[in-house]
Amino acid sequence: MHIETYILLYNVLEKSFIIGKSVRDEAILDLLSTSSIYKSLSIADLGCSSGPNTFIVVSDLMDTVHSKYSLLGHQTPEFLVYLNDLPRNDFNSVFTSLQGFHDSFKESIGDEFGQCYVFGVPGSFYGRLFPSNSLHFVHSSSSIHWLSQVPRGLDDNKGNIYMSKSSPQSILDAYFKQFESDFSLFLKLRSVEVVCGGRMVLTTLGRISKNRSSKDCCRAWELLAMALNDMVLEGLIEEEKVHLFNVPLYTPSFTEIMDLIHNEGSFSLNQLEVSEVDWNFEENKDNVGCCEYDKLKIGYMFANCMRAVIEPLLVSYFGEKIISELFHRYEAIIADSIAKEKNKFITIIVSMTKRY
Numbered sequence: 001m002h003i004e005t006y007i008l009l010y011n012v013l014e015k016s017f018i019i020g021k022s023v024r025d026e027a028i029l030d031l032l033s034t035s036s037i038y039k040s041l042s043i044a045d046l047g048c049s050s051g052p053n054t055f056i057v058v059s060d061l062m063d064t065v066h067s068k069y070s071l072l073g074h075q076t077p078e079f080l081v082y083l084n085d086l087p088r089n090d091f092n093s094v095f096t097s098l099q100g101f102h103d104s105f106k107e108s109i110g111d112e113f114g115q116c117y118v119f120g121v122p123g124s125f126y127g128r129l130f131p132s133n134s135l136h137f138v139h140s141s142s143s144i145h146w147l148s149q150v151p152r153g154l155d156d157n158k159g160n161i162y163m164s165k166s167s168p169q170s171i172l173d174a175y176f177k178q179f180e181s182d183f184s185l186f187l188k189l190r191s192v193e194v195v196c197g198g199r200m201v202l203t204t205l206g207r208i209s210k211n212r213s214s215k216d217c218c219r220a221w222e223l224l225a226m227a228l229n230d231m232v233l234e235g236l237i238e239e240e241k242v243h244l245f246n247v248p249l250y251t252p253s254f255t256e257i258m259d260l261i262h263n264e265g266s267f268s269l270n271q272l273e274v275s276e277v278d279w280n281f282e283e284n285k286d287n288v289g290c291c292e293y294d295k296l297k298i299g300y301m302f303a304n305c306m307r308a309v310i311e312p313l314l315v316s317y318f319g320e321k322i323i324s325e326l327f328h329r330y331e332a333i334i335a336d337s338i339a340k341e342k343n344k345f346i347t348i349i350v351s352m353t354k355r356y
């Protein structure tokens with residue numbers, strides 16, 4: 001992810017990053033407190049992406065472990081860090097930034113710092129990635145809402161590209177069914193790879209409402225569909241192409257997540273936090289009064305964040321040619337929406353322990 005987009009994303013999602021850090025810290029400290037001294041700790045980050053944020057979570061976790069062990073007078077363990085993403089991820093750029101990651105740790109911690117071995121693990125987290133009983137801590141953020149495939153049976157979702165308030169019930173059910181199957185499989189696979197008592201912290205986009213087509217999780221996609229449909233009307237994209245396009249993503253409610261963890265049965269739920277972030281990130285910083293210029297700027301920033309997330313999928317389906325025009329329109333639609341309605345992103349953070 002481009003550095004500028006990362007900074008934008010950080011601004012927009014700052015609140016959920018902060019909550020995520022406190023949940024992760026609590027989970028890793030709890031892990032340390034319930035076992036004898038670790039000589040080595042295996043940490044996996046699933047859906048690590050590439051860019052400045054790739055090492056942030058892992059660095060934080062290592063920092064927390066180091067501080068705790070220093071306080072107790074123990075040697076910091078060796079870290080085995082596994083960075084996973086799909087094979088098309090830019091692992092080269094991840095490994096190019098590895099030296100900087102090592103250097104900054106040596107600089108802040110010095111010689112007390114144990115060894116850290118970093119491994120790239122290309123592959124889908126909907127398949128086995130690690131040997132049995134090999135991981136102590138699994139983290140994944142903003143990744144498990146991606147489904148393994150576009151759900152089957154979305155033929156009646158005309159005019160939409162995701163679940164929407166105008167989607168028939170069969171579409172909402174098809175999306176949930178796919179998530180139910182994917183998330184249950186994810187838990188089952190990880191349960192084999194994580195040691196008993198090991199921790200897993202997941203952060204995902206989601207929703208509070210029971211309603212699957214709630215505005216909180218669907219509005220961004222409804223507005224993107226609006227931009228695509230405008231381009232259809234102007235003959236810039238074929239209608240049939242938009243009709244057949246659906247985003248392979250699901251934004252679960254926290255009760256759906258709790259139920260699926262409970263039903264799958266391999267992990268016990270320790271903590272679940274929900275963070276609400278206003279699209280208008282100025283609001284999240286308690287600023288009052290947002291001028292027209294701010295709305296346009298926020299529209300630009302928001303559209304760029306969404307672009308970072310969805311562009312590869314759009315390019316592979318619609319081709320490169322429509323992208324700039326599409327996001328130009330999307331920016332304006334978002335700015336208009338921010339001026340007229342209150343929209344939120346909901347992030348769900350869940351911490352669990354592998355059962356004995």
Ligand SMILES: C[S@@+](CC[C@H](N)C(=O)[O-])C[C@H]1O[C@@H](n2cnc3c(N)ncnc32)[C@H](O)[C@@H]1O
Nearest residue numbers: 047048049053085086123124125141142143146
């Ligand atoms: C929005 S990025 C999140 C990056 C980073 N974890 C963060 O929080 O900023 C989502 C990442 O999940 C990866 N991803 C999506 N589906 C995946 C799968 N089935 N297996 C592994 N990675 C996946 C994508 O390739 C992408 O890099």
